[in-house]
Amino acid sequence: MGPSLTFKTGVRDVLPTVFGYIGVGLAFGIVAHTSHLSLLVVGGMSFIVYAGSAQFIITSMLLLHDPLSAIFISTFLVNSRMILMSTSLAQYFRHESLLKNLLIGTLVTDETFALAMNKQNRTQGKLSFAWQSAANLVAYLVWGLATIVGAILGGMIANPTQFGFDFALTAMFIGLVYLQLISDRHLGLSLQLTVMVFVALVYYFAIGLMSQNFALLVATVAGCLFGMEMKKCR
């Protein structure tokens, strides 16, 4: 990943994360197929809702005939981490027009956010509309197509996890967190490592008491507050 911020560089930088989208997208398509969702519903979810983990939860709730209100609340909770990510990412685009900000916001995801944070470590804290849009658009299209292909393949593959593709997403986050750790010179290695251990501990204890998605939010917010205190002490 170099310092260039053109559309073309964006497409190239996002390619490694595409494996994660394909792996999870196929998995979602297969799950949706076995949950009797039509291709139209799968496509509608991927292109309109566009929220990886929330889509799995919506599918299972539809299958259980849960009320609309419960589905909406779950979707909001699962996706509320996006509020933190968008607020964080938006600071890099304050110089762009409101319309461009809204366009970037519409398609931002966990992965393109993480990628952008890695990228700005190499560009002295700069990001561009062209670069971010390229990453967002590639991710959006690959996700949508992968879920539809997954839904079509659904009946044909007996056991898709045997090829290890479901691990692509985890591997991608491991890679992104490692690159973040070694390249964020602003916070430094020791502070970041301490914060990571703290987040892991909070998450570990929190998942015994609350849902995984809520634990994720609690660990994230606690980690940020802990980091702020640690930084003050240095």
Next chain:
Amino acid sequence: MSMTLTELWVILGCGVITVASRVLPFAFVKQVKMPAWLINFLTFVPITIMTALCCQSLFVANPGHFATLNVANCLAAIPATLAGILTKSLLMVVVVGIMAMAVLRYFAIGG
């Protein structure tokens, strides 16, 4: 190819919810000057959220009890992390991770 009315409402309603959580912060940050403490807070969001997302696949929740490790994911994470340290390439981490998981599954290690 069909869609029930409930499915249509779920797609439209959840679509509005997810877009709002993504877009409103951008509109907010663009219009309002953020206080220093909030900017300081947000500098920790990338590392904390990515760590928490990793933990989500490395730990298994057992409601009411202590969490346990997802052994297969933890084992596959080792070569994936080593690939990251050696190559500093996201692509290599993903490729090595998938291969490691395929090998683990082939020998039925880690469940």
